[in-house]
Amino acid sequence: MAEKQEHNKALSEKKGIDQPTRLNPLAAERLKKNRSKTPSTQQITEGLLAGNKTQLSRALTRIESTAEKHQQEGREIIEACLPHANKSIRIGVTGVPGVGKSTFIESFGKLLTSKENKVAVLTVDPSSSLSKGSILGDKTRMEELVKDPNAFIRPSASGDSLGGVAQKTREAIILCEAAGYNIIVIETVGVGQSETAVHSMTDFFLLLKLAGAGDELQGIKRGIMEMADAIVINKADGENRKAAKMAKNEFNRALHLYPPKESGWTPKTLTCSALENEGIDDVWKLIEAYISETKKNQYFQHKRTEQNKFWLLQTIENTLKRDFYNNPKVKKALEVQLKLIEANKTSPFEAAAYLLKLKK
Amino acid sequence: MAEKQEHNKALSEKKGIDQPTRLNPLAAERLKKNRSKTPSTQQITEGLLAGNKTQLSRALTRIESTAEKHQQEGREIIEACLPHANKSIRIGVTGVPGVGKSTFIESFGKLLTSKENKVAVLTVDPSSSLSKGSILGDKTRMEELVKDPNAFIRPSASGDSLGGVAQKTREAIILCEAAGYNIIVIETVGVGQSETAVHSMTDFFLLLKLAGAGDELQGIKRGIMEMADAIVINKADGENRKAAKMAKNEFNRALHLYPPKESGWTPKTLTCSALENEGIDDVWKLIEAYISETKKNQYFQHKRTEQNKFWLLQTIENTLKRDFYNNPKVKKALEVQLKLIEANKTSPFEAAAYLLKLKK
Structure with a gap:
């Protein structure tokens, strides 16, 4: 009956032959199902713990979300990740804009992955919430590291306050550690108070400087010098080499004016050229020496405990x-x-x- | 009977004559009554609003107390004071230790009281909570101003955090204003983050500096320079006069590198000698010019509204x-x-x- 009626319409067509399905219908069904369903927190967690970057990113998106539902899911994922966290070395890197932080982290990160480490790079940049553009959002940054299968780079969470941004970064550390990253580099923008926040979540704090620029220009306040476990003079290449060496000696003298650190560690100064990949290895050796010394004198665990409180x-x-x-x-x-x-x-x-x- | 027994004791004495009372018994009664009763919040508030320093101090002790009962009383007093507050000029003063902040504030305060102002000096010093000794606790500070009937000096509240200290200072501003102080000077120690807190509660922000000392030594970070409405080079006396003038010009140039301020005000630099009482009058004239300009362009009220939020x-x-x-x-x-x-x-x-x- 229905068919007959159709034939009566002016615009009706003859029923053609059946087209073959373009896809295995079972596969299509599976794909559709996967597409339509956002992964469960359990799926995210399992993927994350297996080291899957996509699931790690999803988990980070959950904790960064302002939607209460996502935040709840984020908290569940964190809870599941906690037993697998805390097994990394956390390194803070600061320095004013222009000092070459991203070039340094790219060189440093590549060195670390070449030594069979898995490196996660996080950023604390409360200003990105205001300008709605993180410094790490710039796609030309860390071009090579971003392609490295053993590196994971995540721009700063946004938030209304430094406290909120810092909280999300702390949670991100846990997730990255649970995903198997054994070195976490936390970059901060070097202006304002984010250094203190980053210092409070890292084991080692590295201050990048330039030779020749006055400290007024470098915007580094005394408090940040005091936090540093190492000062690294970057861009020590070409004609700049001599000035960098002089700056290194000068900072070394300045560091000796500060009272001894609770860690028992004497902050060191180094020069490097992130661009020409020189001296990066020495920075890593220095950090290894620090970790070994502070694990021996138990300051490492003491600091983590204080940070946890x-x-x-x-x-x-x-x-x-x-x-x-x-x-x-x-x-x-x-x-x-x-x-x-x-x-x-x-x-x-x-x-x-x-x-x-x-x-x- | 009792008397007879006494006479039987070896060490007993003959009952002597009655001694005259040493005080008017009615007066004694009144004194005792006053001593035993701590004043009510109403008494404190009334005294405070009448400009009584003792009651103002008592009110401040209430808000600084950690006892819940006192805090509740403090809040009641604040509530009663609110309609009488907001009628002062609030001036923030910062600079690193050694720059001569207290000598400056003493000279400045004396100038202001000589011009028939009532001046309250408050301090924000979160470190005093840790060291349990405020810089203003030092009794030799502001020796003359402290005796001035039209000046009121109160050391920093202590607290576990800068936030707590800042909160108590904001409440103290309200109480001092209600007590009739029309100029509130808020001093901060010039290290760490207390400057931002003080900047957020004042109309005018003054940075004290010294000539000759490098900025690394002066520990002033760029952010603090940016907040300043005036930079005053102190200790411009004797042999130091020429260097101070040069520093003034230098800072003037530096200030011009910053973007224009929302207030429409161009920050100024001055030299002064708090010790020899030179140039202090110019500082006050500058502040008056600022107040007049920002009241005219309505930035003054706009800033207060933002601060209130x-x-x-x-x-x-x-x-x-x-x-x-x-x-x-x-x-x-x-x-x-x-x-x-x-x-x-x-x-x-x-x-x-x-x-x-x-x-x-």
């Missing part, structure tokens, strides 16, 4: 804030209170008291 | 933390969790999750 408090405080600001009642009322402040109709103290009562 | 969030976050850590269950469990972290038996993330559940 600090992370505990930071995690608590970040969660308290998140829970408060994500509360829908608070969200709505906060907007109103901010408007009242703008109109000079309430004080910050009164507004805070009002909002805090909402949550109780 | 920031204070709102800070107050909320500090309160969330305080409420959490003051919870008796949390307090007890936190100690246990910290010990587990020390023994490497839990991770900061697991411990945080456990503690956060307790509060719910």
Whole structure:
């Protein structure tokens, strides 16, 4: 009946022959199923623990997400990863823009992977949240390292505050370690307070400098010099070689003015040329010496314990804030209170008291 | 009977004549009553609003106290003071130790009180919590200003964190303003991150410098230069005068390299000798010019509004933390969790999750 009716229509066509299926229908079914379903946290975790970069990236996207559902999934993944974490060496790298951090990390990372290490590079850059463009988002950075199967590069998480960014980076360390990366390099932009955050999550803190540039220009404050376990003068190549050597000696003298470190380690200065791949090996040897010395005198574990205590408090405080600001009642009322402040109709103290009562 | 028995004792004495009372009994009664009763929050508030320094000090002690009862009283006092606050000029002063901050503030404060202002000097020094000794605790500081009836000097509140110290300082500003101080000078130690906190609570930010000392030594990072509305080269006296003038020109050039400020104000450089009381008047004239200019272009009120929004969030976050850590269950469990972290038996993330559940 139906067929007959169709034939009666002006635009109807004769039913042609059946086309062969272009794909094995079973395979198509499987592909569709995989495509339509986002992987479960269990799938992500299993893949991550097996060292799968795609799943590691997915897990990182979960923890960086602002959606409560994703954050919950992120927390589940972290929990599953915790027993497999903590087995890496964590290295902080800082230095002002222009000092050659990415070139250095590329050279350094390639050296490490050539020595059968797996290297993850993370960045702490709270400013990227504001400019909506991370320095690592620049695709020309670390061109070679990014293709290395034993390297994993992830730009800075964005967030409203350094605390939020730091929290996500700490979680990212755990995930990368669980994925089998045994060396984690954490880069920071060298301006502002992110150095302290990176220092609080790494075993070794490396400050990159240039010869010749005044410290006003390099924007390095005393506190950052004090945190450094090594100062490496980069771009020690060509005509710059002599100046770099002089700068090295100068910084060496400056470092001796600081009180001895709790680690028992005397900070060292080195020169290198990341561009010409010179002196990078010495930097790694120095870090190895540091790790060996501080493991022997037990400072390594002591520092990790202190960092863990600090992370505990930071995690608590970040969660308290998140829970408060994500509360829908608070969200709505906060907007109103901010408007009242703008109109000079309430004080910050009164507004805070009002909002805090909402949550109780 | 009793008297007779006494006479029988070997060491007894004859009952002598009655001694006259040494004090008017009514007055004694009144004194005792006053001594035994700590003043009520109402009494403190009334005294404070009348400009009584003792009551102002008492109010500050309430907000600095860690006892929940005192904090509650402190909040009541603040609430009562709010309608009387916000009517001062708030000036931040920074510079590394040795630059002469206290000598400067003493000269500057005396100048201001001679011009019929009431000046309150507060300090933000988070390190004082650690060393348990504030720089302002040193009694030889500001010897003359401290005796000035129109000046009020209060050392830094102590606290576990810069956030806590900053919060208490912001509250102290409100109390001092309500007590009639129309100029609030907030000093910071010039090392670390307290400058940012002070910048976020002041209208004008003044950076003290010395001629001749390198910036590495002066420990001033670029960010602090950027915050400054004026750079004042102190100790421009005797043989130092010429070097100070050169430094002034140099900083002037450096300041011109920074992008224009949102305030529309071009930061100025000056020289002064706090010790010889030279050039202090010019500093005040500069600040007056700034206030007048930014009030005209409405940046003054805009900045205060932005600061108030920031204070709102800070107050909320500090309160969330305080409420959490003051919870008796949390307090007890936190100690246990910290010990587990020390023994490497839990991770900061697991411990945080456990503690956060307790509060719910």
